[in-house]
Amino acid sequence: MPILDCYPKFYQDWLFTALELTAGEETKADVLEPLFAMNRAWRDGGTLPADYFAELATLRAYSLYYMTINMPKLWFLLSRAGIPPAGTLVDLGSGPGTLVWAWLFYLAKYAPERLQNMPPVIGIERTAEAVALAERLAESLRNYAPFESIDVSFRCADWQQAGGQYDLVLGGNVLMECADSATDALRDFGPTHALLIEPGNRPGFLRMLGARDALVATGHGIQFPCPAHAVCPLAADNWCNFTVNRAIVPFVQRMSNQAGRLNHRHHFSGLVTGPAAPETAASWRVLSDVRKVHRSGVRYLCNGRVAPEVVVSRRKKSSANEFFLRAETGALLRIQPGPDAVRGKLQAATRVEPLDA
Numbered sequence: 001m002p003i004l005d006c007y008p009k010f011y012q013d014w015l016f017t018a019l020e021l022t023a024g025e026e027t028k029a030d031v032l033e034p035l036f037a038m039n040r041a042w043r044d045g046g047t048l049p050a051d052y053f054a055e056l057a058t059l060r061a062y063s064l065y066y067m068t069i070n071m072p073k074l075w076f077l078l079s080r081a082g083i084p085p086a087g088t089l090v091d092l093g094s095g096p097g098t099l100v101w102a103w104l105f106y107l108a109k110y111a112p113e114r115l116q117n118m119p120p121v122i123g124i125e126r127t128a129e130a131v132a133l134a135e136r137l138a139e140s141l142r143n144y145a146p147f148e149s150i151d152v153s154f155r156c157a158d159w160q161q162a163g164g165q166y167d168l169v170l171g172g173n174v175l176m177e178c179a180d181s182a183t184d185a186l187r188d189f190g191p192t193h194a195l196l197i198e199p200g201n202r203p204g205f206l207r208m209l210g211a212r213d214a215l216v217a218t219g220h221g222i223q224f225p226c227p228a229h230a231v232c233p234l235a236a237d238n239w240c241n242f243t244v245n246r247a248i249v250p251f252v253q254r255m256s257n258q259a260g261r262l263n264h265r266h267h268f269s270g271l272v273t274g275p276a277a278p279e280t281a282a283s284w285r286v287l288s289d290v291r292k293v294h295r296s297g298v299r300y301l302c303n304g305r306v307a308p309e310v311v312v313s314r315r316k317k318s319s320a321n322e323f324f325l326r327a328e329t330g331a332l333l334r335i336q337p338g339p340d341a342v343r344g345k346l347q348a349a350t351r352v353e354p355l356d357a
């Protein structure tokens with residue numbers, strides 16, 4: 001998968017200063033132990049107290065590690081679905097402001113003009129200590145170009161009670177901490193677009209499926225990942241997830257080494273919704289990287305109704321094979337003729353073309 005790197009050059013200085021850390025301290029025991037405790041709770045299905053960010057050591061470990069590695073997940077979605085038009089934005093369960101910063105950093109790289117006269121950006125977060133850190137980060141970010149005039153603020157509240165009218169809703173790893181019915185509360189914000197990420201496990205995926213159906217019921221269309229709104233072919237006994245590379249930032253890599261996390265892949269579920277558009281015929285989402293088997297390349301594709309494993313020869317040169325093998329995971333392809341021909345091997349007459357976001 002491509003390296004999605006929109007971290008500004010000052011990223012480590014900005015973050016470490018707000019956390020009152022100096023370079024190298026990220027691998028000290030008092031920084032890592034709270035991270036390991038959080039990992040154990042999430043990995044083993046244990047529960048954390050609702051206000052786990054009230055513990056400053058936990059908030060610091062999360063901000064260093066998870067905040068940093070969650071950012072590329074939003075960049076992944078934006079790079080596949082496109083940047084929604086300008087408008088007011090709310091981040092639900094914003095923690096230290098993860099997705100707010102990821103959004104601003106992506107704009108700085110791909111649409112810097114959008115940072116001037118930008119509509120307000122608001123984070124809603126229930127833990128006061130996380131709100132205070134996010135406010136500190138916002139204040140400090142205004143010292144760096146091109147972020148001098150950003151209108152960013154954070155509110156301490158339960159997002160499900162907050163409501164409001166926003167053009168864009170962001171949510172990162174928050175639905176998993178709320179009751180199933182929280183997906184319905186997304187509608188109280190009346191967004192035109194929603195971008196959500198959840199952990200890349202089955203419980204995270206099921207929350208995403210609930211959010212998808214709740215937003216489609218309000219007239220939204222799905223911009224990522226499902227090419228059609230139908231019964232998800234993975235819902236019965238599987239789950240739809242993607243990966244980002246968590247080894248981009250050196251201090252995160254050092255922390256991962258200490259944590260024994262030697263695999264650079266970090267899994268997540270993602271969803272982008274927006275104004276409904278007619279479904280594009282013969283669209284297929286690339287769900288997995290190319291698996292090389294002998295002379296073949298194998299990957300899962302999904303058209304929203306079926307998710308077959310598709311095989312092509314890696315030796316045979318044709319534009320169909322090239323596009324299929326070269327497509328980024330998460331890309332959208334147009335493949336004709338339709339699904340029957342796609343099951344198993346691509347046929348000689350099959351056309352494969354990339355579809356722009």
Ligand SMILES: C[S@@+](CC[C@H](N)C(=O)[O-])C[C@H]1O[C@@H](n2cnc3c(N)ncnc32)[C@H](O)[C@@H]1O
Pocket residue numbers: 050051053066067070092093094095096097098099124125126127130157158159160171172173174177178
């Ligand atoms: C796992 S953290 C994710 C933080 C950030 N969104 C990210 O992706 O890195 C979940 C955050 O959601 C907050 N949260 C959970 N339920 C909430 C609610 N009902 N209202 C406001 N914040 C909530 C938690 O306090 C925590 O900060």
